[in-house]
């Protein structure tokens with residue numbers, strides 16, 4: 001199980017994402033710390049270093065997610081997985097409000113927005 005993401009694989013992931021964090025949709029170029037390649041299912045949980053399991057993520061999203069796969073939903077108290085950029089539609093789980101904040105629409109959106117700190121990222125940078 002390799003952590004190493006080759007330069008060509010990294011470029012493929014960055015191009016698929018159009019340079020945008022696949023979780024919070026910030027343009028990586030506009031961030032101070034840049035972005036990284038996230039293992040959607042972390043290596044710790046037997047995710048693989050392969051194109052379909054990788055996502056472009058800004059540093060606050062990547063750092064906050066770490067090797068986690070999900071969290072407890074405040075509304076249902078159930079363990080809920082995070083948003084998966086490969087299998088979930090962003091607009092079904094989140095929306096931008098007029099203040100530019102990300103609101104969640106589902107439990108998947110809820111746990112993802114809270115744990116990744118979508119609306120706290122200015123403080124986390």
Ligand SMILES: [Zn+2]
Nearest residue numbers: 021024058061
């Ligand atoms: Zn992000």
